[in-house]
Amino acid sequence: MVMLQRFVFKRLRLFYSGNQEITKSLLTIFPAALLDGHRAAGHRAKSSLPDFKERTLIAVKPDGVQRHLVGQIIQRFEQRGFKLVGLKMLQVSEDLLSQHYCELRSKPFYPQLLHYMTSGPVVVMVWEGFKVVNTSRMMVGHTNPAEAKAGTVRGDFSFHISRNVVHASDSLEGAQREIQLWFENKELLTWDCCDQKLTCEEE
Ligand code: IDP
Ligand code: MG
Numbered sequence: 427m428v429m430l431q432r433f434v435f436k437r438l439r440l441f442y443s444g445n446q447e448i449t450k451s452l453l454t455i456f457p458a459a460l461l462d463g464h465r466a467a468g469h470r471a472k473s474s475l476p477d478f479k480e481r482t483l484i485a486v487k488p489d490g491v492q493r494h495l496v497g498q499i500i501q502r503f504e505q506r507g508f509k510l511v512g513l514k515m516l517q518v519s520e521d522l523l524s525q526h527y528c529e530l531r532s533k534p535f536y537p538q539l540l541h542y543m544t545s546g547p548v549v550v551m552v553w554e555g556f557k558v559v560n561t562s563r564m565m566v567g568h569t570n571p572a573e574a575k576a577g578t579v580r581g582d583f584s585f586h587i588s589r590n591v592v593h594a595s596d597s598l599e600g601a602q603r604e605i606q607l608w609f610e611n612k613e614l615l616t617w618d619c620c621d622q623k624l625t626c627e628e629e
Pocket of ligand 2: 596
């Protein structure tokens, strides 16, 4: 009986996943144990990637490389305490860029963006650490440097949206997608940093 309930529950959840109200009302007809199991499973899935093991993709764009800003940008992430797990310099292909910026292909500025991003080498990195995706977005600052706060990379080193120096993934899912796009698994290192215990108490 429980197996059957579990099966029906899963099917309904899949079917109605787009409508939270319907899903909520449907959930009330199922035993609490089944729902708790579902919530616990969700929790397990989330905690399989602990916050302090988060990874994000940061790239110094061609203007940042040309203006000798690579060292200063790396320094900011190092001094914040994040761990560098991948780093390389490359001349990006239009193919890779079109995948990287797939959501922007229809934008009017897309041709200029491609031209800008292929105008010279970029330095691309993967940084790891506690909530690194959100924190690095804050460190990088607003997309438009004219609105970026002083103290952020864009706010300190740029003034126009067409040359904003640096890229940072904007979400966990985006980071995972971009890291896989730019790096092979063997290019990413898992290593113990000796200051790990000083920067964060793992729960
Ligand atoms: P993000 O880099 O802060 O995540 P996105 O909206 O994802 O911002 O845009 C990607 C990149 O496209 C920007 O960093 C910038 O280089 C470029 N871009 C975005 N909007 C404009 C625009 O209106 N004009 C020119 N370039 C833009
Ligand atoms: Mg973006």
